[in-house]
Amino acid sequence: MAKLPAIPAIPPQSVPLDAQARRAVARRAMRPPSKKGGGFQLFLLGVGVIALAVFAAPTCVLMVFGMVPSIVAYVVDRGKRPMLAFTIAPLNLAGLMPYLLELWTGHDQMPTVVHLLTNVYVWLVIYLSAGAGWLVFMGMPQVMTFVLQRSLDGRKEKLKALQSKLRADWGPQVGGGEDQI
Amino acid sequence: MAKPVASPGMKATSVRLHDRFEILYDVPLADLRSPTAQAFDVEDTRSVGGNFFALIADPTLPPRGQELGILRMMKHEAILTPIDFGPVDGVQDNRRCLALICERPAGGRLVAGNDQVITPWSDDEIIRRLIEPVFPGLKALSTENTTHRSIRPSNILFRDAARRHAMLGDCFTAPTAFDQPVAYETIENAMAMPTGRGVGTVSDDLYALGVTALHLLIGRSPGGGLKGDALIEEKIRRGSYAALCGEHRIPTILYELLRGLLVDDPAERWGIREIDLWLQGRRMAPKSPPSPPRASRPIELNGEQVFTARSAARALVRMGEQSIHILRGHTLEVWLQRTLGHKLSSDNFAIAVADVDDTNGAAGVHDARLLARVAMALDPTAPIRYRGLAVQPEGLGCALAVVMAQRGDLRPLAEILLGRLPQFWFRSQPLQKIDHPVLLIEFDRLRRLLEDHRPGLGIERLVYDANPLLHCLSPLIERDYVDQLNDLLPALERAVAGGMVDSMVVDRHIAAFAANRSKTLDDQVLSALGEADPATRLLGQIYLLALIQAQCGPATLPALAQLLGKQAKPVIERYRSRQTRARLEGQLAAVIAEGSLTRLVHLLDDLSERQADAQRYAQAGHQYSRAEAGLEKIEFERGQIGEGSKDMGALIAAAVSTVVGGIAIAMSLYHFGYL
Numbered sequence: 001m002a003k004l005p006a007i008p009a010i011p012p013q014s015v016p017l018d019a020q021a022r023r024a025v026a027r028r029a030m031r032p033p034s035k036k037g038g039g040f041q042l043f044l045l046g047v048g049v050i051a052l053a054v055f056a057a058p059t060c061v062l063m064v065f066g067m068v069p070s071i072v073a074y075v076v077d078r079g080k081r082p083m084l085a086f087t088i089a090p091l092n093l094a095g096l097m098p099y100l101l102e103l104w105t106g107h108d109q110m111p112t113v114v115h116l117l118t119n120v121y122v123w124l125v126i127y128l129s130a131g132a133g134w135l136v137f138m139g140m141p142q143v144m145t146f147v148l149q150r151s152l153d154g155r156k157e158k159l160k161a162l163q164s165k166l167r168a169d170w171g172p173q174v175g176g177g178e179d180q181i
Numbered sequence: 182m183a184k185p186v187a188s189p190g191m192k193a194t195s196v197r198l199h200d201r202f203e204i205l206y207d208v209p210l211a212d213l214r215s216p217t218a219q220a221f222d223v224e225d226t227r228s229v230g231g232n233f234f235a236l237i238a239d240p241t242l243p244p245r246g247q248e249l250g251i252l253r254m255m256k257h258e259a260i261l262t263p264i265d266f267g268p269v270d271g272v273q274d275n276r277r278c279l280a281l282i283c284e285r286p287a288g289g290r291l292v293a294g295n296d297q298v299i300t301p302w303s304d305d306e307i308i309r310r311l312i313e314p315v316f317p318g319l320k321a322l323s324t325e326n327t328t329h330r331s332i333r334p335s336n337i338l339f340r341d342a343a344r345r346h347a348m349l350g351d352c353f354t355a356p357t358a359f360d361q362p363v364a365y366e367t368i369e370n371a372m373a374m375p376t377g378r379g380v381g382t383v384s385d386d387l388y389a390l391g392v393t394a395l396h397l398l399i400g401r402s403p404g405g406g407l408k409g410d411a412l413i414e415e416k417i418r419r420g421s422y423a424a425l426c427g428e429h430r431i432p433t434i435l436y437e438l439l440r441g442l443l444v445d446d447p448a449e450r451w452g453i454r455e456i457d458l459w460l461q462g463r464r465m466a467p468k469s470p471p472s473p474p475r476a477s478r479p480i481e482l483n484g485e486q487v488f489t490a491r492s493a494a495r496a497l498v499r500m501g502e503q504s505i506h507i508l509r510g511h512t513l514e515v516w517l518q519r520t521l522g523h524k525l526s527s528d529n530f531a532i533a534v535a536d537v538d539d540t541n542g543a544a545g546v547h548d549a550r551l552l553a554r555v556a557m558a559l560d561p562t563a564p565i566r567y568r569g570l571a572v573q574p575e576g577l578g579c580a581l582a583v584v585m586a587q588r589g590d591l592r593p594l595a596e597i598l599l600g601r602l603p604q605f606w607f608r609s610q611p612l613q614k615i616d617h618p619v620l621l622i623e624f625d626r627l628r629r630l631l632e633d634h635r636p637g638l639g640i641e642r643l644v645y646d647a648n649p650l651l652h653c654l655s656p657l658i659e660r661d662y663v664d665q666l667n668d669l670l671p672a673l674e675r676a677v678a679g680g681m682v683d684s685m686v687v688d689r690h691i692a693a694f695a696a697n698r699s700k701t702l703d704d705q706v707l708s709a710l711g712e713a714d715p716a717t718r719l720l721g722q723i724y725l726l727a728l729i730q731a732q733c734g735p736a737t738l739p740a741l742a743q744l745l746g747k748q749a750k751p752v753i754e755r756y757r758s759r760q761t762r763a764r765l766e767g768q769l770a771a772v773i774a775e776g777s778l779t780r781l782v783h784l785l786d787d788l789s790e791r792q793a794d795a796q797r798y799a800q801a802g803h804q805y806s807r808a809e810a811g812l813e814k815i816e817f818e819r820g821q822i823g824e825g826s827k828d829m830g831a832l833i834a835a836a837v838s839t840v841v842g843g844i845a846i847a848m849s850l851y852h853f854g855y856l
Contacts, residue, residue: 083831090842097849105853129845133838140837141830148822156815159808166805170757170798175805 058103058113065117066096069130088133095129196269201226202282204235206272212289215336217242217355219272223282231284233264237272238279238354240662243582245353246650248380249281251325252353258340259318260329260349261286268652268662277662279354279652286348288339295335295362301400304432308460311337311394312438314346316456319390323383323453330358330381332389333365334396356579357381363412364404364425365389368445370573371413373564377572377580384447387456391442392425399429417491421445437464444468447562448612474523480516482507490517490526494559497552498566505548508534508555517559529558529609550600557602561609565602568593574603574624578647585644586654595640598628637707641693655690657681666698667733670726670741678740684748686741687722695725702728716751720786723752727778737776745781746773752785757798761790 052060070092074085099116106112116122166174194207208222218236225233238244252262263281271278292299302310315337322329329352336350358378363371367388370378395403403425404412415424422443431439438459441451449468451459459465479486482496482504493513497504507513514534517527533554553567564571570593572580581594597603603624607617630643645651652664653672661672669691676682687695692710696702706728709721723745730738746769753765765784772780850856 079831083835086835087831087838090839091845092842094842094845094849097846098852101849101853101855133842136838136841137831137834140834141827144826144830144833145822148826149819152815152819152822156812159811159815163805163808166801166808169759170801171759174757174798174801175809 058110059100061110061113062100062103062116063096066099066126067092069127069134073134084134084137087137088130091133091136092126092130095126099126196280197226198235198267198269198280198282199265202233202235202265202280204237204269204280204282210234210285212293213285213338215351215354216360218281218351221272231264232287233282234285236281236283236351236354237269238281240271240276240278240652241583241586242355242359243579243586243648243651244279244355245357246648248327248357249353249650251327255321255325257318257321258348259315260322261338261351263353268664268668274660276660279650279662279664281351281354283351286338286340287342288344288346290335290350291337291339291347292334295333295365295396296402297335298401299334299397302397304398304434307394307397307435310345311347311397312390312456313460314340315349315390316460318349319383319386320453320457322386328357328381328383329386330378330389331361332386332393333361334393336360337393356583357576358385361389362402363409364402365392367447368413368416368421369562369564371416372566373571373573373576374580376583377564377570377576379573379575379579381573381575382447383453384450387442387451387453388421391439394435394442395425395431395439398431398435399426403427416445417495437466441465474521474526476516476521478520480513480520490521490523490559491563494556494563494566497559498556501552502545502548504552508551525611526559529561530555532609533558533605546596546600549596550602553597553600553602554605557606557609561606561611565597565606567597567600567602570594570597572597574606574620577603578644581640581644582648582651585641591640595631598624598631598643601628634711635707636687636689636710637692637696637702639689639693641689642696645693645697653690653694655688655694657686657688657691663694666695666729669695669698670729670733670738671735673726674735674738674740677744682744684744685718685722686744687725692725695729699729699732701732716755719745719748720752720782723749723778723782723785727782730778738778739774739776742773742776742778742781745778749781749785756791756794757801758794761794 049060049064052063067089070085070089073088074082077084099122103112103116163175195203195205197203203224203226205222205224210220210222213220213234213236215236217239221235221237223233223235225231249263249266252260253264253266256262256264261283263283266279266281268277269280315332319329329349331352332349336352337347338350340346340348356376356378357380358366358370359375361370361375361378365388366378367385370381370385373379392403404415405424405427407415407424412424418424420443422440425443426439438451438456441455441459444450455465473489473491475488479488480493481487482493483500485496487493487496497507500507514527514530517523517530521527534551549568553565556563556566564573564576570580572594577594577597581591583589584591584594601624604621607621607624610617627643627646630638630646631640633639641654644654650664652662653659653669657676658669658672661668661675663669663672673682673686673691677686687710692707696707702725706721706724709717709724712718712721726738726741726745730736749769750766753762753769756762756765768784772784847856
């Protein structure tokens with residue numbers, strides 16, 4: 001049998017990514033890198049919740065239901081740091097705090113919890129406070145943009161004024177322009 | 182300075198020179214006037230006993246500057262010498278002229294004109310009344326290394342009333358030998374045009390003295406009625422002595438003298454020493470000069486049969502451009518080498534043709550230069566003949582001055598210098614003199630001067646350099662006859678005050694005149710005058726005039742300061758700082774009112790202020806650039822603001838939320854009694 005000439009192997013080529021794939025890669029890249037301590041923190045949180053459920057079940061139930069906006073914010077926030085959750089949680093907790101105190105100062109029993117959770121105003125207060133946190137989170141970049149713009153405008157005005165003074169003192173050619181005189 | 186005494190609106194009947202000599206224009210002296218100068222009676226206000234008269238020179242002719250100074254110092258009785266001179270208001274045309282005060286000769290003029298027929302003098306009279314009295318003067322001139330060059334019967338005066346002692350008349354109011362008829366000039370000088378005959382030598386004076394003696398001896402102008410070119414041809418053909426004496430019988434006693442003086446070869450012509458010996462009674466046989474080489478067979482040029490190199494040169498010059506094909510051919514060269522057999526002529530011819538192998542200039546100029554060089558090669562002692570001009574190298578400066586004063590065409594004379602024809606003339610001379618190398622260097626300098634077209638140099642400067650006493654020929658002040666730097670600014674002030682100047686005061690003539698007269702003038706000032714930038718040009722003008730004002734005065738020149746000051750805006754705008762400009766413009770009016778150009782210069786061109794201005798301008802430029810970079814950075818930051826404010830907003834939102842939440846919690850705790 002005659003020998004066939006050796007066929008050179010085709011080198012593996014990197015296939016160019018389409019736009020959709022590139023966006024997917026970008027999204028993946030935006031996810032926070034897995035941290036070594038992440039699982040441990042979650043474990044501690046779980047232990048804390050279980051301990052709380054065991055020793056103060058009404059408080060645990062009220063907090064789990066009351067802090068839902070913060071938990072949701074923590075879950076949906078894909079940034080390196082969950083700033084949305086950090087913003088919503090303090091106000092969410094502040095909205096929840098009066099009812100926790102009411103629970104703690106009264107009879108710390110499930111019926112109180114049920115009573116509170118069946119009261120629409122309780123829900124309204126807790127979720128409005130969480131909503132305020134969300135509004136702060138949403139509005140603050142606009143406020144910052146406005147402040148920074150004003151700062152830049154101020155600097156620009158100063159530099160323009162300096163240039164005008166130089167032109168007045170030395171003529172347009174000081175900036176490389178034509179001398180009109 | 183002369184001050185007219187006549188009332189305004191009337192022509193002055195007298196003017197005063199240097200506050201001493203009152204020149205009486207209403208007393209003209211016809212017997213003492215010369216062709217180029219009117220003569221008037223003079224009253225000496227100091228009255229030291231002299232009897233003076235004034236010669237008012239023709240202002241369109243340059244006087245003999247160097248000789249004037251020498252003659253003034255000489256004060257010889259055998260020569261009319263000026264006692265004082267200077268510009269005065271002229272008798273006509275409302276222009277100033279050079280006035281020369283001389284001691285009035287008692288005996289008047291020998292003849293009114295050179296063609297006047299007189300009773301022939303005896304040989305004894307000629308010796309006693311002419312030769313003996315005049316010779317010491319020529320001797321003195323020879324000692325001073327200068328010449329008279331105006332010896333002719335119509336310029337012979339008598340110093341005594343009895344008319345027994347002759348003296349030489351005016352030789353300084355016009356260019357050298359300007360009025361000399363052909364008969365009284367040597368062949369070479371006679372070929373030159375009247376304005377280009379040059380200073381010459383004492384030998385030329387002695388030749389003229391010989392012709393004058395011959396005139397007196399025969400009672401009429403020598404030359405048998407021939408004039409101009411015809412007489413020159415006759416002199417060339419027969420020799421001066423034979424051509425001038427003709428058939429007249431010369432007395433034995435004068436024969437030797439006239440033979441000696443009328444020799445055409447200057448080397449063989451009698452000099453001061455020979456005449457001195459002759460007057461002492463020693464009789465010498467004049468040498469017969471060798472006749473010029475003559476060809477056995479003629480060459481036909483311009484329809485004439487030519488036997489000598491000199492005749493060939495004259496024929497070629499007469500042919501003009503038509504002779505070029507002969508020069509480029511071989512006929513003439515072969516004739517010179519084989520038929521004439523004169524090695525010097527044929528060698529010179531070869532050099533002349535080789536020298537024009539350069540291709541500088543237009544074809545016409547090139548051909549004219551070739552013809553001039555060949556003419557010099559064939560007839561080395563003749564003047565430079567170029568495009569209808571005939572000029573001795575030493576007479577070039579004077580010829581230029583006359584043409585310039587009369588607004589003629591200067592190009593041919595300039596081409597002579599640019600074509601290095603004088604240098605060729607000196608190299609062609611059969612007898613090299615000790616001053617030739619110096620003159621070669623001088624002509625090279627003049628040529629370089631001519632090629633430098635900056636104001637203050639060029640042909641105008643050349644004219645003033647070559648004519649030391651020439652007045653400034655600027656149209657603005659030409660009528661003022663400004664011949665001294667001291668008089669320049671007052672004349673310009675008058676011209677400006679009279680509304681003759683609109684903008685620039687210093688023209689090329691004024692710049693050249695000032696550069697010639699002022700030895701301290703900086704070359705940079707002349708360069709500034711020629712700059713294209715109007716500010717630099719104006720500053721150059723102000724600098725030049727300020728230097729003269731500082732050197733010669735007067736202290737105030739209001740009209741000039743006003744004229745130059747009101748144009749100073751471009752100069753002030755050389756400063757970049759608007760504040761400096763405003764300050765200078767504010768001070769300008771006060772400086773103009775002072776009339777000091779020096780102050781004007783200091784105001785407009787303060788070096789330290791200009792340096793500081795430039796330094797501050799550079800700093801301002803840097804500041805502006807930094808501001809520009811800052812603005813670009815701001816725009817960049819504005820583009821980045823969305824991303825930054827999002828991150829920072831999140832952080833601040835968290836912080837705000839924490840603080841507000843904390844406060845709310847604290848309030849709740851307080852409300853429930855925990856705090």
